[in-house]
Amino acid sequence: MRDAYSVETVRAAERELMARLPPGTLMKRAAAGLAAACAGTLGRVRGRVYGSRVVLLVGSGDNGGDALFAGAYLARRGAGVTAVLLSPERAHGAGLAALRSAGGRAVAAPGAVVEGAPVDLPALLGRADLVLDGIVGIGGRGGLRPDAVEVWDVVRDAGVPVVAVDLPSGVDADTGEVRGVAVRATATVTFGAHKPGLLLAPAREHAGAVHLVDIGLGPYLAGTAPVARAPRHADVARLLPGPSAESDKYRRGVTGVAAGSARYPGAAVLAVAGALRGGAGAVRYAGPAADAVVARFPETLVSAGPPSAAGRVQAWVVGPGLGDDRAARETVRDVLAARVPVLVDADGLRLVDVERVRSRTAPTLLTPHAGEAAALLDGVPREEVESARLSSARELARRYRATVLLKGSTTVIAGPEEGPVLVNPTGTGWLATAGSGDVLSGLVGSLLAAGLSARDAAAVGAYLHGLAGRRAAPLAVATDVADALRPVWRDVAEGPRRPPRGREEGARGET
Ligand SMILES: NC(=O)C1=CN([C@@H]2O[C@H](COP(=O)(O)OP(=O)(O)OC[C@H]3O[C@@H](n4cnc5c(N)ncnc54)[C@H](OP(=O)(O)O)[C@@H]3O)[C@@H](O)[C@H]2O)[C@@H](O)CC1
Ligand SMILES: Nc1ncnc2c1ncn2[C@@H]1O[C@H](COP(=O)(O)OP(=O)(O)O)[C@@H](O)[C@H]1O
Ligand SMILES: [K+]
Incomplete structure (x- = not known):
């Protein structure tokens, strides 16, 4: 059976596990798994990671943090990585620092620019080989917000493969509902456990191929009931x-x-x-x-x-x-x-x-x-x-x-x-x-x-x-x-x- 757990259960298991680990360990595990999956995708679409161009869509929560750390891994392997920050002042600090020290750069999304020239998003995406969707994960409520929709519209029109981080942004993790606009991914790399939304239409149609990254939650989920199970x-x-x-x-x-x-x-x-x-x-x-x-x-x-x-x-x-x-x-x-x-x-x-x-x-x-x-x-x-x-x-x-x-x-x-x-x-x-x-x-x-x-x-x-x-x-x-x-x-x-x-x-x- 493929078991899917509610956000509440996943968060509780994460809390227990995190309490036993040095700060940041879980996010680094998640990001390492995410980067490996992205490297696989780049290998297929581009032949190699080195020299490829990756764009990260980064929201204000830990989902964006995962994308930034994964971007840092890819940058260290020679990819050109640009993070598009939807909320520059709230982007994950450690993730941003890791990306920059690995040679990646960050720009503000068009709607988030307060001064200076806005980034030319269509041009950036026109050259991209891969997009990571780190707008929002299990902390999301409802469909994408207008500033995120504006960015997503450009990504969709560019036709670049999209790897969703944990969940396609904008879908409901617990119910599979899609209220409003949501990212449509080529693949989704999810952490710790499946979420019900990844098994259920309409959200599952947004997820593409789903890869589960083990971050060590298994023992902490063992005693709890999944919300949904898919037989194999x-x-x-x-x-x-x-x-x-x-x-x-x-x-x-x-x-x-x-x-x-x-x-x-x-x-x-x-x-x-x-x-x-x-x-x-x-x-x-x-x-x-x-x-x-x-x-x-x-x-x-x-x-x-x-x-x-x-x-x-x-x-x-x-x-x-x-x-x-x-x-x-x-x-x-x-x-x-x-x-x-x-x-x-x-x-x-x-x-x-x-x-x-x-x-x-x-x-x-x-x-x-x-x-x-x-x-x-x-x-x-x-x-x-x-x-x-x-x-x-x-x-x-x-x-x-x-x-x-x-x-x-x-x-x-x-x-x-x-x-x-x-x-x-x-x-x-x-x-x-x-x-x-x-x-x-x-x-x-x-x-x-x-x-x-x-x-x-x-x-x-x-x-x-x-x-x-x-x-x-x-x-x-x-x-x-x-x-x-x-x-x-x-x-x-x-x-x-x-x-x-x-x-x-x-x-x-x-x-
Ligand atoms: N916990 C762990 O151990 C681990 C967690 N991990 C990762 O953390 C993720 C959860 O992170 P999280 O809790 O920070 O929430 P997250 O999904 O980033 O979203 C919150 C932000 O999004 C915003 N926002 C909300 N709705 C929105 C919408 N519709 N459209 C646009 N934006 C919206 C909202 O903004 P606000 O309401 O505050 O203005 C808030 O700032 C999880 O999915 C996994 O990837 C992994 O690293 C493994 C270890
Ligand atoms: N979009 C779809 N994707 C997958 N399966 C579908 C879809 N639409 C219908 N089905 C399946 O097709 C079958 C149709 O059954 P039903 O609606 O009772 O039709 P009928 O009364 O003509 O036999 C069901 O098994 C249903 O799950
Ligand atoms: K996401």
């Missing part, structure tokens, strides 16, 4: 269900699918397609699209009556393409009355009664996209859910006393109890295609039937579905995603072969 290949591989020597199809679990309608038979077919690839031994379909399901998947056990009359299952999936008529409503009620885990998706989410879900004794898993989640949260704006995924999923899980898998650019999973939210690291925008959510609900339902907890089934399902989307891209349609589940499952199960860069977990980058 090995975590998922451990949870994949598989037949044992004594297995038969019933012992492997039977998935029930109550989906589709005369109007939307395809949703039933796609949910069954996912369910057939989730590790259960059999899939029962109950509903009006039985003919379409059997025509495509003859291995499905079908019936046209209510789900409760379909025979035993170990988990139900209800909702995709169900419509919202009386029959749909009854189907949802019938399934929720079952004493097995139930996944509710799509139309099912419009028909669930909160008290009925809360009173269930078997696990319930809700799988809304942002629009559905917004409706379940009494009609808050969809954008509000999209910008605050973590708290939205948590709130929904708390209200419904259920596990929630909130789909979208970052899929997050929250359980009814307190504890870390899971963040899915796989996926691609190509999954935003009609019916791919139906495949996911079938897949996760099958993992539930195979015996995984709601949280594990959601995490494994989202992870595999995201990989399948990448494998089927470009131009993936939902059936391609379902077809890609088998090879993706095999890859994860076979691990630990390092996936080709750009296709797997590390595509957004982490080292």
Whole structure:
């Protein structure tokens, strides 16, 4: 698991560690790691550090201090380093002195000049090979301030690679929210621990490839809970269900699918397609699209009556393409009355009664996209859910006393109890295609039937579905995603072969 800790927790751990070390040690460790990563980037873009041109954007806090010390390292290796100070009178003193004694120079940002000729920022950046964003880190509030926006606009237009120091300036470290303008980095070098914002959209889209620099916080974080955890290949591989020597199809679990309608038979077919690839031994379909399901998947056990009359299952999936008529409503009620885990998706989410879900004794898993989640949260704006995924999923899980898998650019999973939210690291925008959510609900339902907890089934399902989307891209349609589940499952199960860069977990980058 990749664990992300709140700013408060990171600061507390830093305080404890700092108390045991000579002053300035942590910043020097951070800066050394940052400089090494920057040297690597310069090696790639310029061939070497010596003779390259580096611009530091330096704010008024310790984040700017990190940039200045890293700049000093690079200057000692022969880079031409210029620090652009957003608040010259408050820039980190020791960092500034280190940069100057290493041969670097500092200039005031255009908005900060009180007298004298302002620096020609476009010209400076036009010659730069690399920019370090040390405007603001975990001490930031809200988006970039106007003076920082002015500088960032020039950097962005220059198209120079940007390494963000600790976090892209302007993003919210704890929530992943971006209120206003924020830096977009090629890479982010973060210190001590991941911050939730580095795992969560929209902020994670600003971070580029994320490198974690160990500054020795590990022992001081050990006893504290992360806010968010992102599974890796090995975590998922451990949870994949598989037949044992004594297995038969019933012992492997039977998935029930109550989906589709005369109007939307395809949703039933796609949910069954996912369910057939989730590790259960059999899939029962109950509903009006039985003919379409059997025509495509003859291995499905079908019936046209209510789900409760379909025979035993170990988990139900209800909702995709169900419509919202009386029959749909009854189907949802019938399934929720079952004493097995139930996944509710799509139309099912419009028909669930909160008290009925809360009173269930078997696990319930809700799988809304942002629009559905917004409706379940009494009609808050969809954008509000999209910008605050973590708290939205948590709130929904708390209200419904259920596990929630909130789909979208970052899929997050929250359980009814307190504890870390899971963040899915796989996926691609190509999954935003009609019916791919139906495949996911079938897949996760099958993992539930195979015996995984709601949280594990959601995490494994989202992870595999995201990989399948990448494998089927470009131009993936939902059936391609379902077809890609088998090879993706095999890859994860076979691990630990390092996936080709750009296709797997590390595509957004982490080292
Ligand atoms: N602690 C440690 O041991 C270690 C910490 N380390 C490093 O320290 C960083 C944290 O440093 P920090 O606490 O000094 O805060 P920081 O992120 O520099 O920002 C504060 C300044 O930003 C300003 N500002 C605020 N919002 C803004 C905005 N939207 N747009 C623009 N400006 C904004 C705000 O201004 P003010 O409100 O005071 O006017 C304030 O002066 C951390 O991220 C890591 O890099 C590493 O060296 C490892 C060891
Ligand atoms: N921008 C995106 N990036 C990554 N994944 C996405 C994005 N948009 C949607 N998805 C994924 O695509 C699937 C779409 O599901 P859903 O919204 O239920 O569509 P449908 O109802 O058509 O099946 C979900 O798994 C979701 O996480
Ligand atoms: K920064």
